[in-house]
Amino acid sequence: MQKIYIYDSVEKRKRLFEPIHEGEASIYVCGPTVYDEAHLGHARSALSFDMLSRLLASAGYRVKMAKNFTDIDDKIIKKMADTGKSLKEITEHYIKRYLDEMALLGVRRADIEPKATESLDAISELVERLLEKGCAYRTSSGDIYFDTSKDSAYGSISHMIGDEEESRSRVSHTQEKRNPRDFALWKGCDEKGGDVCFDSAIGRGRPGWHIECSAMIEKHFKGDGRYTIDIHGGGADLLFPHHENEAAQTRCATGHEIAKYWMHNGFVQIDGEKMSKSLGNSFFLKDALALYPGELLRFYLISVHYRNDFNFNEEDLLSAKKRLDRLYRLKKRVVASKRRDADPLFKERLLSAMADDLNSSMAMSIIDEMVADTNDKLDKKPADKALKGEILGNIAFIEELMGFGGSDPYEWFQHGIDNETKREIEELIRRRDEAKKEKDFATADAIRERLGQKGIALMDTPDGTKWERL
Template sequence: MAIQIHDTLAGKKREFVPLEPGQVRFYACGPTVYDHAHVGHARSYVVWDVVVRHLRARGYQVKYVRNFTDVDDKIIKRANERGEDPIALADFYARAFDEDMAALGNGPPDVAPRVSGHLPQIVALIERLVARGFAYAPGNGDVYYAVRKFPEYGRLAKRNLDDLLSGARVDPGEAKRDPLDFALWKGAKPGEPAWDSPWGRGRPGWHIECSAMSAAHLGEPIDLHGGGKDLVFPHHTNEIAQSVAAGGEGELRAEGYSRYWMHHGFVEIDDQKMSKSLGNFFTVRDVLAKFDPEAVRVFLLNTHYRNPINYSDAVLVEAEKRLVYLYETLQKADALGAGAPAGEGAADGDLVEACRAALDDDFNTAAVLGLLADAFTAANALADKKGKKTPEDRARLARFARDARLAGHELGIVQRPPAAALAALRDRAAARRGVDQALVARRLEERAAARKAKDFARSDAIRDELLALGVALMDGPQGTTWKVE
C-alpha cells in the first residue's frame, strides 16, 4: 500500500511520491529556544520522529532536518531581562531541548541547523529576493517582502489578501509599503545582536531563517515539511512566498517549495492550546519528573496527529497503567515462548504489516495502538490459559513477542526489557502515591515468614495493609512482586 499523507496545501490526502525515488528530504520547524520545552513541543517532535521511523521502515532514505531558532525577539527579551548574551542563552536551552527529546525516545535529526550559523545564507537569500523584485529596502536598515508580488500568497492557509488585510497593520517605526508586507531583515537596535549586511547591521526576520536553512541542507524543492497548525499562517505561508520567489525561473506556484505539508493539532489544557504565551503549559522536564517518558509518548500517540489532545495528569496515569499491562504481557510471552521457534511466519493476523498499513494511512498512530491492544489482549489470554502450553502455543507467544516489538519500534514503544520497564514504572507510581518502598520491602519479608510458618491470617493482614496503601501483591512461582494500583 502506498503511503497517504494529508497535505495541508491540497486540503486532502495524497499519495506520497518523493521527488527522487527512495529519497525523502524532510524539514520540520524546530523550537525557538528561550525556555524549556513544553508538552506541546513534545507532541510535535514525537510525531515527526514516528514519521521518520515509518518512512525508513518502508525503505526510504530520509534526511531529517530540524532547526533551532536562536535569533528571535523572545530570546532577546529573555536574555535582556536576565542580563545574559542572547546566543549563549539560546545555546543553553537548545542543549536542554536535545536532552528532553532524547528522554522521550526521539532519535536525533540528521542535521540541526541554527540561525546564528547561517547568516551568510540568509543574507544571500534576501539579496536574491531584492534583485528579483520581491523584496525592497526602504533605506532605514530594514528589508521587507512585497506580499502582493507573489500571486499564491495565502493559499496554504486558505486565506485571500482581503481577509489578511483586515488584520494587518504597520507598527510605529516600520517603513512598509503595504501593511501585508513582512520583515526579512531588521535594522540593528540597541541591546540586540547584529550582523553585517548590504543594508547595514541587523538581524534576520523569523520567516526567512527556515527558508535559508532548509535550502542549505536539503536543496530546493523539498519533499515534506512539518509543523504545528499555528505555523500555517504566517510562518509557513511566508516560507513558501520567500522560497518560491527566490528559487529561480518558472511559474510561481506554492508547490515549488515543498511537495507535501503536514500540520499537527495542539495539546490543550481545558480546551485551550498549551502555550507559553498563555501561561498554561507544563515543561517536559516537569512532566518527566512525575511520569515515565514512554507513558508520555503513548499519551501523545493515542490521538491522530491532526486532532487536538487534552492534557491532564489523569491521562498520564492511565497511560502508565497501559504500559504496565503491555510489559507484563511481554514478560509472560518471553518466559513462555523462550526457546520456541518463532520462525519466519507471521503472528496472528500479521501484526507488523497491519500496523504499518495503519501508518501508511496518514500516520494513524491511534489505530496502531488499537491493533497492538488487541494483539496484547489475545497474547495475555493465551499466556494465562490453564494447563500446559502446547508447542504451538509457545511458538505463537514467541512470534507475538517478536512482532509486538517490531511494530512498537515504529512508535518508539515497548523496546525496553520488561523487568526494567516494570521496575521503572512502579518506581514512578510509588513516588507519586508517596509509597514507602522500604516499608513495602519489610512487609514482604514479614509476609514471607508468616507464609512459611503457615500463619495465613498474618499473611492476609499484611496484604490488606499494603492494599490500603495502594500496593497490590502478586504471588508467583518466582516469589512475590508488587505494583501500585
C-alpha cells in the same frame, strides 16, 4: 513497498506519498525558538514528526530529516536584557534542555539540526537574490522586506487571501511597509541591537524569522527543480503566516515550490483551556516529566490522532498508564525468552495503520488486540517458546515504529522506587511467602495490605510473587 498516505494541509486531503527521489524522504520540521522551556505543545509536534520519520524508515525509505533551532529572535533578545546573559548562553541552555527532554519522550534526533546563527551565509545569500529579483526592498532604517505583491501565488499555502481583511487586520501598519502583508527578511542594526548584529553581504543586522527556514532548506536539500523537499511540517499555528511566507520566499528566489507536502499537527490544551503561563496549568514539559515517565507521556500524547486537538489532563493520562501497563505485563511474561521474528500479520496491520496518515489511535487498538490475544494463548500454553519469542518480536516492532514498549518490564513497574525500598519490599514478600507456606493467611494478607497502603501491588504467579508500583 508499503503505500503511505499523508494528509496535505495545503490541498486539504490525504495524498499518496510519492517522494521526489525514489526511496528517499526529505523532511523539514520547524523547531522551537529557544528562549524558554519546552512545553507540551513542543512535545506533541516533535512526537508527530518522530512518528512520521519512524514510519518512513520502517517502510524502507532513507529518511533525511532536518529540524531547526531559531536562535536569533526578539524574545531571545528580551531574555538577554532580562537576565544579563549572552545570546549563546541562553540558546545553548534551552537547546540542550529541549534535546534532553525530547530524548526522554523517545524522540529521535534529526539528521540535521541547523541554527539561524550558523546559517547566516545562506540567509544573506537568499535575501540578496530576492533583492536582485525585485521581490524585496530596503527601507530607510536598513530593514529589508519581502514584497508580497510580487508573488502571484501568495496565499496558495494557507488560503488566507482576501482584500477585506486588511481593514480588520491586527497587523501593525508600519509606514515603511508597502503592503500590510509584507514581512521582514532582514532587520537592520541600530544601537539597540547590541550584540545580536551580524555582518553580511546585505549589511549589518539580523535575519527575520521566516527567512531562516527557506535558507536552511535550500542549503541542506536538493530537490528536482519543482520542489526542494518532500514534506514540510510544524504546528498548526505555523501555517499562516510562517509557512506562507517561507513558500513565497522560495518561490520568488528559485522559481519552485519549497515542499511537495505540508503537514501540521494540532494543539494541546490543558483541562480544556489553552495552555498559558498565566493560568499556571502544567505548562512545561519539565513539570510533566517530574511526575511521569517520558515514555508514558509519549504514549498518552500519541493516543490521539496528530491532527486533532489534544486535551491534556491527569485522569486521561492515568487511564493511558493502565493501558500501557498491559503491554508491559505481557512483556514480563516473555522477556526471558529468545526473541524471534514478529508476527507478519501483526506487523502488516500496525504498519498499515500508521501508513494511513499516522493513525496512531488505530495502531494502538491493534496493539491492544495483540496483547489480549497473545495473553490468552499464553494462558493456554504457558511454555510455548516460539510464541514467547514472537511476542518479543512484536514488542520490538512496536518500539521501532511507535517508540514505546522498549523498557525493561520490571523497571517499568518500579519507576521512582529506590533500591533501599526495593529491598524492603522483597523482604516483606519473603516473609509473606513463608506465612503462606504455613497456611498462615492472616499474616500473609496483613503483609499484602501493608504494602498495598504504600502503593505496592502483589501478584502471585507460577514464577513466584511479583510486585508492581501502582
